[in-house]
Amino acid sequence: MWCVHGLGFQYVKITATRMYVWVTILAVLAVLPAILKPFFPYFLQDLKYVLNTIRFGTRLTRYKRGKPFYSILDCFLDAVKKHPTKTFIHFEGKSYSYLEVDKQSNKVANALRTCASLKEGDTVALFLGNEPCYAWTWLGLAKLGCPVALLNYNIRAKSLMHCFSCSGAKVLVAAAELRTAVEDVLPVLREQGITVYLLSNEGAEGINALSEKISQAPDTPIPHSLRANIGVKSIALYIYTSGTTGLPKAALVTHERVWAASFLQGVAGVTSTDVFYINLPLYHSAGFLIGLTGAIERGITVVLRRKFSASQFWEDCRKHEVTVMQYIGETMRYLCNSPQGENEKNHKVRIAIGNGVRTDIWVEFLRRFGNIYVRELYAATEGNVGFINYTTKVGVVGRVNFLHRRLFPYSLIKFDTDREEPVRNSEGLCVKAPKGETGLLVGRITKHSPFVGYAGNKQQTDKKRLQDVFVKGDLYFNSGDLLKIDHDNFVYFQDRVGDTFRWKGENVATTEVADVLTMVDCIEEANVYGVKVPGHEGRIGMAAVILRGGQEFDCIHTCLHVANHLPVYARPRFIRIQSSLEMTGTFKMKKVKLVEEGFDPALIQDDLYFLNLEQKTYVPMTRDIYASVLARDIKL
Known part of the structure; x- marks a missing residue:
């Protein structure tokens, strides 16, 4: 009996000791932020960012290793199964559910598969404004395994023909309102054997009407076998970026990069219950990748506008209960310059994601419209390094942390603005810019942080590759942007260089x-x-x-x-x-x-x-x- 009771006493004593240890650990963890805050004021925000980076990095690794490869299209199809009746897109008084967009994309795929004989790997150029058909046309083409070139609807003549040609597309799908722009280059398109489709019921010589073909096509699902060879390194999109060539360059966007960009919403704190407002052009990486594909990754609802309108902005946000907005510096300024009204903080917007806002506008925006988390970011469509401000610090594009720098090795190097070239030492190597000084951002080209380059433009691709940066033979991506890192490890965008x-x-x-x-x-x-x-x-x-x-x-x-x-x-x-x-x-x-x-x-x-x-x-x-x-x- 004594032994039994003795053992029981020991058990109770050991259990009590363990409980005491756990209570002590929890108590320390509870007060740790308060202890660390004076010395490391951004510790918790840094920790949260690191954990998010690990979480999304793990997911991407799992998708990349999957057989077959799990694409953003597959994510969309899973969202259709999970919540078919949930609104995917609000646009000009109409709502389109995930299931409706899925069926419409099937009709597009079936129509183009029949009339254009499209097959996996065929590139199609989209010349469209912001409207729902942009989403389902792209999804339909993705179901056929076709890369898509996103043409800027503002370009004309020589620029339009250049952008179309460098993607290698054999098919052009254009909006009805852009018919005149298409007709201006139609002789060249016909000479090159390009098939032109207009999203209209009326065609013309050399231009095929597509709307009726889509409406008559079946909405039956597209077999996965038609895109069976699409992998993580396959080209998904061509997104155009201006550069020193004098004409836009077609940045090659792989399926891996599509996933990486779509995760930015999650890193910024967007959840599956949010409503995302897109008023930026869908031909840009901000509107398309961060906005549209990011919404698919989160499984959320998008409010889409043709163009930004300062006078309608907050009315739209209130009407659709928008919780996340996109911006560029100009849109922030327009909102702050708009006439001041009553109840300007009467909205549900809690996060703003974008880039290019000045510090004074940032401060004024928060003063007028409330405590919104501004997630200012720095990134380039073709670049291999980017930043996002995950803190509440005003005026910065991001923050240095060990994991980000390890995954995406980068540095700021001294740059001669008069000669427009990096400063090199006697050994011919670049010189690191010290903290607090402005330098050229360069990102080391590795397996995990690649630079794919531009379609049909080897010269410009090579020009963005900077050799012999810190050791002979190394290779870095030249961002063409000047940044600064202060002594608190915050990153500031300074200016662009070059042409x-x-x-x-x-x-x-x-x-x-x-x-x-x-x-x-x-x-x-x-x-x-x-x-x-x-x-x-x-x-x-x-x-x-x-x-x-x-x-x-x-x-x-x-x-x-x-x-x-x-x-x-x-x-x-x-x-x-x-x-x-x-x-x-x-x-x-x-x-x-x-x-x-x-x-x-x-x-x-x-x-x-x-x-x-x-x-x-x-x-x-x-x-x-x-x-x-x-x-x-x-x-x-």
Whole structure:
């Protein structure tokens, strides 16, 4: 008996000891954040980000190793099974459930499979605006195993033909409202044997009407066997990014990258119960990858708009109970510049995901519209490193942490802005930028952080690969962006380098604009650059030009020419007439001084002109116009 009771006592004593240990551990864990906060104020946010990175990284690894490969399309099909009646897309008063979008995508796939004889691997270009058919057309093509080129609906003529051609597409699907743009390049398309479909009931010579074929097609499911060879490294999309070539480049987006981008919503804190508002173009990686495919990954509802509208923004959010919004710097500024109303914080938006917002606009946005978590991010469609601000720190694009840097090795290196090249030491290697100083972001190209490159453009692909960075023979992706890391490990975006600037949320290639300008009879040479305008995000287009011998600047014809060849955001709003263009020792046009001088007629002795969109001509730049631009009386 004693032994039994003795053993029982020991059991109770051991159990009590264990409980005491666990209680002590839990008590320490409970007070640990309070103890660490003065010394490590972002410890919990860092920890949460690291755990999220591990969780999504594990999922991606599982998808990659799966047989067959589990794609974002398969994720969509699972969502259809899980909640078929849940609304996938709200658009202009109509709602489309996951099941309805699935069936419509089946009809698209069956129609194009029949009339265009599409098969796995055939690339199709989409020339569409923001509307639900964008989603189900892409899904239908994905079911056939077809990569899709997402064409910018603003481009025309030479740029349109270039973007279409470099993807290798043999089929073009266009919106009815873009018919005129298609007809402008139709002779070249027909010459190359391209099949053109219009989402309309009316076709024309060389243009096939597709809407009726889709409506008559069956909505029967598409067999997986038709896309059986699609893998994680297969090309899913071509998304266009401006660069130094003068024309947009088609970034190759693999299925692996689609998954990685779709996880950003989850990293930002979006859950399956959220409602996501997309007002950015679906031809951009932000709207398509982070927005649309991210919504599929989360299994959520999307509110889709054709274009951003500051006056309708909050009304839409309240009407559809939006909880997550997308933005670029310009949209944030438009919202903050809109007339102040009552109950501006009367909404359910809790997260904003985007990039390019200035610190002052960020602060004003929070003041006016409430405590919204702004998840400012930095990324490039083709890049192999990115950041997201998972903290509440205002003005930063992210934060350095050991796991992120280990998975995606990156560094900031010293950069000579005058020579537009990295600074190298006596051994020919790059020099790391110290903390607190601005440097060029480069990401090491590895198996886990690859750089796939651009379709049909080996020269530009090679140009983005930087060799001999820290050791001879190493290889890094050159982001072309200047960033800064402060002493608290926060990352700040500083500026772009090279021949690209950003305006109205769009990248503008200076050489493309220069090529267009030199097609004008009166212009001999053009040096295009972006200049800052107080109160505006990014840089607006400006050009210093040399006129052909004995000719005057033709204001009306130049305006008409740029309007016919360039989207609004790329048209130079200021023209500076010079007698010669200053060159570097390597015969590159100097821009630093021109950028610094801007468009102030009080500082510039050269003739200056301003693009007046209402009058459809360039007019002499006056001090009154300059003052009106600064006062925002003139809309840019």
